[in-house]
Amino acid sequence: MAQHSSYGDLFRAAMNGQDPYPYQCDVASGTHLPALIDVPPGLGKTAAVVVGWLWFRLFHPSAEVRESTPRRLVITLPMRTLTRQTYTVVRDILDELQLDVGLGLLTGESGDRKTRPWRLEPHRNVILIGITDIVTSSAMSRSYGSSRSCFPIDAGLIWNDSHIVLDEVQLIPNATATLRQISAFQTQHGASRFGLTCMSATVTRALLSTVDNPFPSADETVRIAEGDQPESLLRRLHSARTIIRLDADTKNAKDFAAEILRLHRPGTLTLVVINTVDRATEIYVKATTLAPTTGPAITLLHSRFRPYERDSYIDRIGTEPHDDILIATQVVEAGIDLDAATLITEAAPWSSLVQRSGRCNRAGWRTDATVYWVVPPSAAPYEDDDVDATVAALTAVDGESVTNAELLAIPANEAIPLVPVLRESDFEALFDTAPDLSGNDFDVSPYIRDSDDMDAQLTWVDLESAPPTPDTKIPDPQFRCRVPLKKVLDVATRATKRKTIWSYAHSERKWVQISKIRPPRPGEILLVDKSAGLYDPHKGFDPKSDKPVTIPEPDDASSREYRLIDSAVTSDSSDADGGSIDHSQWLSLDQHLTETQAQARVLVENLPLESALRDDVVLSAYLHDLGKAHSTWQNALQATGEPPDRNIAWAKSPGTSRLVYEGDITSFRHELASVAILDAEMSHLLDKAHDRDLVRYLIAAHHGKIRMKVRDLDGAATGTVFGIAEGSADVFPVLDEPAQQVSLTTDQFRTVNPGGQGWVEMTADLIERYGLCRLSYLEMLVRVADWRASSRRFQIPEGAAQ
Template sequence: MATGDQLPHLLEVPTGAGKTAAAVLSWLWRRIHGNAKIRSATGRRLIFCLPMRSLVEQTQRATQEWLAALGLELDVHVLMGGAIARDWDDAPERDSIIIGTQDQLLSRALNRGYAMSRFRWPIQFGWLNNDCVWVMDEVQLMGSGLSTSAQLHAMRQQFGAFGPCHTMWMSATLARGSLDTVDLRRITLREQGLGAADRKALSKRLKAKKPLELLPTDPKKPLSTAKQLLALHKAGSLTVVVVNRVTRARELAQALSKAANGTLEVTLIHSRFRPHERSEAQRKALQPGWSGILVATQAIEAGVDIDARILVTELASWPSLVQRFGRCNRAGARKDAQVLWMDVASKDAAPYTAEALDLGRGRLRELDDVGPESLTKVGIDDARPALPVIRRKDLYSLFDTQSDLAGHDIDVSAFVRATEHDADVQVLWRTWEGAHPPDDAAAPRREELCRVPIGQLDTLISTKAPAWRWSSLRATWERVTSKRDLYPGLTLLMPVQSGGYSAAFGWTGDKRDIPPEVPLPSDAERSDADEGDPWTYKLHEYVELSVHSDDVVGVVAELQAGLGELALPWSELTRAARWHDLGKAHAAFQSMLTQKLEPDDERRDKVWAKSDWVHSGRCERPHFRHELASALAFLDQGGSDLEVYLVAAHHGKVRMAVRSRPGEPAPKGEPNRRYALGVWDRDPLPRVELGSGVVSTACELDLSGMELGWQDGAPSWTERSLSLLDEHGPFRLAYLEALVRIADWRGTRKRANSKGRGGHA
C-alpha cells in the first residue's frame, strides 16, 4: 500500500490483521518518503473515520505511539461527541491526522458540523473535502454514513477539488453492494486483501480456536444472568459481555456488581457516558493485564484491541457478531478460550432487524467454532446502499449555511448515521445563580457532554424545568421546554438538579441520579455569537487597518509557499486579503473601537482594524457586519465576483445571501432605504490606506444587490454567489473561502500577545 502509485479503495482483511496500522503507516510513508508522484497522489490530511468513540480513542493512542516510535512530530486531532479538538483547522499547509466518529466528521463534510460554531462550518467543509485521504473503518456499522461517504467521494471527482482526494473503505465483513450508490458505481474501485506473505505472518491469529456454545438466559432476570456469568468467569482473566442496548448493559452491570459483592471488578462501557467518566473506565478496563468482567454495548465490538478469555454476546446481526468474535483469543495464544451467545427475541431486535437476527441465529446454530478459519466457510452477504443517499442537489443546498428566518437549519442526521443515534442530542450539566444561565458562561467542553436520545428527555424537560440551548444569533441561552424544540446534534445545558446521569452508570434518565459537575478551567472560552468578533476589539493594543492588511497578505504568501503545488488563484486570494477589512473604516465601526478613548486622544485620528479590550464599546448599529461593507466597497472599486465573495465570507456570516436580521431596526425616518446587517444603502465609506501603497477611493455603499433579480443591469448578490458555486464547485469555493479566513486569523495573531483576549476573528 505504501509504495503503490495509488492507495486501494477497498481493504478487506480479518479482524486483528492490522488494518489501522496499514492505513496510518502507509499514509505516513507516502507523505514523508514517497517520491514526487506518490506524494502528489496522497492528500496532506489523513481523515480516519470510525463509527464509535471507543475506536477513535484507541486509534488515537496507537497513532501517537507509532509517531513517537518513529520520532515524528505530526499534528493528531480528535473529533468525537464530547471531545472536539479546537484549532485543528488553522494550518491547512501542514500534514495532519484527524481521527473522529462518523457523526463529527461526516456532519462537517456536509457543512453542518455537530457541536461547533456554525460560522466555522465552511472552513472544515473545505478542509475535509480537499487535499485529503479518507479512511472509513468498520464500515459495516456505519449505516447511511457509508452511503454518504461513497457519494462524497464520487462528488469530489465530479465537482472537482484542490489536491488529491481519496477514500479507502476497510472492514473484515465488507458487503460490496453497500457501496453501489448512484454516483460511486460509475467509478472503478481498486481492491486489496491479504497476500501469501501476510497470511504466513498472521498464521497464529488466523488459526485461533474459539469454541462456541449457546448460553440460555432470561433477559427479564438480569440478576440470574449475572450469576451465570460469575460462574463462567475465571479469576485473574478477562470476561467480556457485549449486549445490544445501553439499558440492558446498565441493568446487567448493576446486577453483576450486586452479585459479585466486591469480589471482582465490574466495569461498564457504553456510548452514553461523559468523557470525564468514560475515559477513566476505558483506560482501566482496556489496559493489558486487567482482570474482571467488562460489560459493554457495540462500543467495543469492532476494532477495540482487547483479548478476552471468555466472550459472551447477545445475538446480533452477522457482521456485528463477526466483529465481536474478534475480541476473544485475539492473538490465538489461549487454549481455554470460549465464546457463548445469548438469544434475543425478535420483538427485542433493535437496533437490528428481526430478519438480521434470524440470519445470525441460523448461522450460529450451524457452527461450533468462530475462529477466523471457521468463519471463512461462511460467506459475506450482499447488500444495498443504506438509505437515504445524498445527491448533488442536496450538497448544493447545504453549501448555504445561513439559517432560515426562524433560526432553523437543514438536518443532515439522516445522511450521517441511520441508526438508533439518529435522534441524539448532547447534554451537559452545570450549576449557576439565578433562573437564567449567564451569557458569558464557558462554551460547552468535551469532557462535559453526554449523548442522550431525544425521546428520553421528556421527563426532565418542562416549562417549569427547562433546558437551555445557545443562540448564536441572539448571543444568549434560550429556553427549551419540549422535545418538539429538539433536533439531532443540538447541545443542551441543564441544571445539575435536573438529574438523569450517574457517574457509575452514565445516562439513566432518572431524576434521582444527580451528576457531579465537571470542573472547568478558568480560561475556558465563551460560546460564539453572530455578532461576536473578539479578535477585533479584545486585543491588548490598537492595530491600524493598513498594518493588519499587510499582515494578512503576508500570511497568504506563507500559505502559498506551503501549498504551492495546488493550482490556486493566488492573485485573487491576495487581493481579497488586502481588501477584507476595508468596511471597518465605516463611521459606526470606528466609533465602536474608539468609544472610550479620551476626546483628545490622538488615536481617534487613525483608521483602526483592531482595538484593545479596554477602550472599545458597543456598536451603534445593531448586527453591523463590517465584512459586508468591505465587500460592497470592493465590488464598487473593481473587485471580481470571487474576490468580493471571499471578502464577504471571511467571518462565515455573509455568504450566499444578504438580508437583514430578524428585529433589525430600519433607518429612522427612511422607510424605503435598504438595510441589512447594520449596513444602510448609500452609507459613505472614506478613502482608506490598505497597506503597501494600496488605497481605496471614497464611495457610497450600494445594497441594491440584496434584492431579487437584476438591478440597474447588475446581478443580485445571490445570483453572483450561485454563479461562483457553479464555476468552482462547492468544495473548491469553500476551500478558497477558508484560506482567506485562516490568513485573517493568523495575521491577527501577529499583533496579539500573552495579554490579549478572545478567540478567532
C-alpha cells in the same frame, strides 16, 4: 527526517521492528491507498493505512506520487466513543518515526499534548481521528457540534486535500453510502487531492456500490491472499474460541449478572456485550451489587459517557487486563483493541456478532477462549429477522471451536440495509449554509445514521439558576455527553426549572428551551445547569440522577489550544463581533490586516493552488476587515474602552462590553461593509485582483455569515443592509488611505440588482467557475488566516509580512 528506502523499512521503523504482513505491503504497493481493504478484525488495518499514507506522502521515490497524496489522512470510526486506542496507535507511530506530522481529532474531544489545533494549520501534514457523525456531516457542510457559520471551514478541509478512511463500514451503512456518493461528486466540483478507503471484514457489495460510484475494482481492493503467510498472521487468523449457548435464564438482570460473575475467570478479562444501553446499565448495577469486595473490577462502557470519564476507564483496562469484567454495548465493535478470555454476548446481526467475537482471543494465544451467547429479551435496536438469522447460525456451530474466518464464511442472511442516496443536486444545495426564513435547514441526519440512532451533545454549566446568555462559556469537548434525541426530549418535556435544557437559536440570537415545539437537533450542543444532575460518572447519562455534576477544569495543553477554536466559533455565533473585544491590548486595523495577509501567505505557499488563486487569497486576507474602518463600527469599538488614539482605526479592543451601534442598528456586518467600501471610492485596492468577484466573495464570507445570500432580518426596520446605509459614510484612515467620506450602495447585495449583477447570481457564477469544493477551500484559507492572526500565537516568517 530519516529517509526510508522501502515501505518495509518504514513499517519496521514505525512498528518497533515488526515486519509488515503481506496484505499491508499490498496496501502500499500502488500509487495511492486502495478503495477497499477487506481484512478480518485485529490484523493491523490502522497501521496499514497510516504507514501506507506516510509512505505515499513523504517517502515514495516518485515526487509525483508524493505531491498527489493528500496532506490530511482522516481515519473515521463508526462509534461515537472509543477512539482512544486508535489515537494512541497513530501517536506511537508518529513518535517512533519522529515526523513533523500533526495529529488531530474530529471527534469533539481534546486529545493530549500531541494533539494540534489542525484547523489552524491546513498547510501541514496531519492525521485526524474522526467519528462518522462529524466527518460525514462536515462533508455535507453541516458539521455537527459547530456553529452554522463554521460549517464551511470543515467542509473546505474535508472536501480538499484529505483522504478519508472509513473503518467497519457495515456498522455505518448510511454514512458509507453518502461518502461514496460525495467522492464521486468531488472531481466535477473542483476538489483537489482527495480519496476514500473503506475497510471491513464483512463487505457488502450492495452497500459500496452506489448510484454514482460503483463497487471498487479488483485492482483497487486489498484482501489477504491464499498461500504462504507469516506465523504471526496465521496465529491471529486461526485464533479460535468455543461457541456455547448460555442456557441460564438471563432475561432478569440480576440473574444475568450472577451468571456473568460465575463465568468470569480470575486474572482475565471477561467482556459482556449487551445490545441496549439501558439493559447494560441495569446489568452493571446488579453485578456491582452482587460482586464481592475483593472480586474483579467491573466497568460499564457505552456511548453516553463524557470523554473525561470514558477515557480513564479505557486507559485502566488497557490491552492486558488483570482481573476485569467489562460490560459494554456495541461501542466495542470497532476502535478498541480488547483481548478477552471470555465473551458473553447477546445475539445481534451477524456482522456485529463477528466483530464482537474478534475481541475474544484476539492475539490467538489462548486455547480455552469461550464465547457464550444468549437470545436477547428483545431484538431492539435491531430487526427481528437479523437477530433470528444469527441465532440460527450460532446454533449450527454450538459447542464447536471456530475461528473468525470460519464465522465470516457462514451465510447468516443478514438483511441489506435500505439507505437514502445523496444525489448531486442535493450535494450542490448543501453549499448554501443559510437557513430558510423559518430558521429550518436541510436535514442531513438520514444520510448519516438511522433516525433512532441520532444524538445531541449535552453539556453541564454553572448557570446559577439563570438562563444562559450568548456570552455563556461552553465547556471543552471532553465534558460533553452524547445523548439520543429522544432521551433529551423525554427529560426536557417533564423537566423542572432546574433541569431545563437549552439550545442556541441562531435566528433569534439567544438560548431557548428544548420542548416538543423546539426539539433537539442532531449534533447540536445543549446546555443544562450542573445542579440538574442527569449524569453519573460510573453509569454515564442518567435521567434519574439528581446529584450535581462535576465540571473539572481542563489542565492539558491541547485543551487550551482547542479553546482558540472555541473562541473563534463563539465569536462567529453572534452579530456583536465578539472576536474584536476582550483582546489582550488595543490592536490597530492596519497591523491586523498586515498580519492576516502574512498568515495567508504562509498558508498558500506550499498548497496545490494556481498562482492567481494564491494571490487572490492573500489579497482577500489583506482587505478582509476594511469595513471596520467604517465610522459606525469604529465608534462602537472605541466605546468599549479608551484607545491610545481615537483618530486611527482599531481592529481589537481590550474592553469586555459588547459592541453597541448608533441609532436603531442592532447588527453591523463589517465584512459586508468591506465589500461596500471596495465597491465605492476605494475600488482601486482591488486592481491587483485576478478575479475581483472572487476577492469580494472571500471578504464577505470571512465570518461565514454572508455567503450565497445576504439576508438581514432587521434591515427593513432600519433602512439598512446589516447596518450599512445607502449614501455617504465616514471612513477612518486605513492602509495608507486617508480619512474620507465614501458613497456606499447596497443594491449589489440584493437577490436582484436593477443596475447589474445581484449577489446570488455572482456567487452562482463563482461556483460555476471554480466548483463548490474549491470555493469553500479558498473561503476556509482566508478565515483561517484571520484566526491565526487574531490568536497572535503563530509566528510570521521573515519576508511573509510584505
